[in-house]
Amino acid sequence: MKVLKTKNIGFCFGVKRAIKMVLKEVEENKNKVCTIGPIIHNPQMVDILKEKGVMPVEDVSRINEGVVVFRTHGIKKDEAEYIEQKGFRSIDTTCPFVKRVRKHAMYLKKNGYKVVIIGDKNHPEVKSVLSYLDNDGIVLQEPTLIEAKKVGVVSQTTLDKDTFVNIVRELAGNVHELRVYNTICESTEIRQKEAIELAGKVDMMLIVGGKNSANTSKLCKVVHEVQPRTYQIETNNDIKPEWFHGVHIVGITGGASTPDLIIDTVERHVKNL
Ligand code: SF4
Incomplete structure (x- = not known):
C-alpha cells in the first residue's frame, strides 16, 4: 500500500514544549509531579508519562504534595489560586x-x-x-x-x-x-489546510490522534468533507481491514498531540497491508 503523509505531523510547538518541561522536572529533579487533567489529549502519551511518575489529577483539592503542572490547555483561575494559596511549586506549560x-x-x-x-x-x-x-x-x-x-x-x-x-x-x-x-492557532490552520490538500490526492485518509483531542476531531471533520473515506484512529489497533477495499493510496495525518512513535507505527502497519 502506498502511503503519503502531511508535512506537519506529530507534536505541535505547544505540546513539544509542555512535554519537554515535564520530562525535565521528573528526570533532572526526580520530583513527584501531577497534572491537573491530562497534560495533553493523547491517552497513549499520558500513559507513557504515568510510567515516569507524572500523574493526572482531576480534582485540584486532592493534591497534597509534589509539583503541580498547569497543562497545555490552561487551568481555571480558581485552580491556579488554590495552588498558589497552598504554596505548591508549579510549572506552567500552558501554551503561549x-x-x-x-x-x-x-x-x-x-x-x-x-x-x-x-x-x-x-x-x-x-x-x-x-x-x-x-x-x-x-x-x-x-x-x-x-x-x-x-x-x-x-x-x-x-x-x-x-x-x-x-x-x-x-x-x-x-x-x-x-x-x-x-x-x-497557526498550527491548527496549517494542519487542516495540508490535510485537505492531501485528502484530494488519496483514496482514503487516516487521522491519528486521541479521541478526546479537539484538534484531531476538527481535522477529521474538515477532511471528511472532501474525502468521505476518512477515519479517526488512536493507534493501528483501531484500523479495520474492510476500510481498504479498492484503496491504493492512503493519506496519513495526525493531531497536534499525537506522538511521532504512534504515527510511525500506523505508517508501517498500513504499508504492510
Ligand atoms: S495546537 Fe494548541 S498546544 Fe499546539 S501550538 Fe496550537 S495552541 Fe499551542
Whole structure:
C-alpha cells in the first residue's frame, strides 16, 4: 500500500514544549509531579508519562504534595489560586497561544465588550478562558443572535476557520460594535489546510490522534468533507481491514498531540497491508 503523509505531523510547538518541561522536572529533579487533567489529549502519551511518575489529577483539592503542572490547555483561575494559596511549586506549560486567547478576552472584558468565545463550552481551554472572565462571557458553537451593543470575539485555538467566519459574520450583521481577535492557532490552520490538500490526492485518509483531542476531531471533520473515506484512529489497533477495499493510496495525518512513535507505527502497519 502506498502511503503519503502531511508535512506537519506529530507534536505541535505547544505540546513539544509542555512535554519537554515535564520530562525535565521528573528526570533532572526526580520530583513527584501531577497534572491537573491530562497534560495533553493523547491517552497513549499520558500513559507513557504515568510510567515516569507524572500523574493526572482531576480534582485540584486532592493534591497534597509534589509539583503541580498547569497543562497545555490552561487551568481555571480558581485552580491556579488554590495552588498558589497552598504554596505548591508549579510549572506552567500552558501554551503561549492559549494564553493569548485569555489575554485578548480579558482585555475585551475590561474595555466593556460582551465577550464571545467561539468554541466548545466543555473543552478545558474554553473553561479556562471563561474562568478568567469570572464566567462573564458567552460561548458559541454556531451562529447566534447576541443582545449587546459592544461585542468582542476570541476563538478556541483549535477551531476550524469556517465555523469562526460563519459566527463572526452573523454577529457583524447584528451588533453595533464588534471587535474580533482571530485566535485560531497557526498550527491548527496549517494542519487542516495540508490535510485537505492531501485528502484530494488519496483514496482514503487516516487521522491519528486521541479521541478526546479537539484538534484531531476538527481535522477529521474538515477532511471528511472532501474525502468521505476518512477515519479517526488512536493507534493501528483501531484500523479495520474492510476500510481498504479498492484503496491504493492512503493519506496519513495526525493531531497536534499525537506522538511521532504512534504515527510511525500506523505508517508501517498500513504499508504492510
Ligand atoms: S495546537 Fe496550537 S495552541 Fe494548541 S498546544 Fe499546539 S501550538 Fe499551542
